[in-house]
Amino acid sequence: MTCPARALPLLLVAALAAAGSGTSARAEPALPEGASACKVMQGSGVTFCKFGNRWIATTARxxxxxxxxxxxxxxxxxxxxxxxxxxxxxxxxxxxxxxxxxxxxxxxxxxxxxxxxxxxxxx
Structure with missing residues (x-):
């Protein structure tokens, strides 16, 4: 299994690109290597990605x-x-x-x- 922390820079780049685009539409987070899906929690903004049958927080706090x-x-x-x-x-x-x-x-x-x-x- 790959480490989800390696995908963090990709998520940050995607978040910065979405923030700088001036659009109000929420972009889907980039999938880190080995992840099958990612979701952003509405209240906290933390991104969770599914690796196998486990959801793991991939954004740094x-x-x-x-x-x-x-x-x-x-x-x-x-x-x-x-x-x-x-x-x-x-x-x-x-x-x-x-x-x-x-x-x-x-x-x-x-x-x-x-x-x-x-x-x-x-x-």
Whole structure:
């Protein structure tokens, strides 16, 4: 299966072209490699494409938290099966958390975001 993130630049180019054309008609999103269909959600504008029998969000959304922000560790579950997400083992005072599809490396000492690892899906 191909990575839908590679198709992101194509979607951005299509969105910019549609925005710059001055037309009010909504253009269909470009199909990324391996996708059979794509839909844009009305409220959020997020594009979902169908890969096999799964719909996957293919547009990038900025993470909710930045490095140094306090992470709501009591509202989220810590990731335990690191191999499932292709993460290296924990060998220091941090933990991995996933929130809204984004994986964060969070300090075990003060609960602040150390690193944003980005969007990853389970294997």
């Amino acid at each position: 900025a993470p909710d938290l930045a490095v140094g922000d306090p992470f709501p560790i009591y509202e989220q579950s810590m990731l335990m099966d690191l191999d499932r997400y292709g993460l290296p083992p924990v060998d220091g005072p941090w933990r991995y958390y996933r929130r809204d599809g984004v994986i964060y490396k969070v300090s075990a000492r003060d609960g602040r975001v150390i690193e944003i690892l980005g969007r990853r899906t389970s294997r």
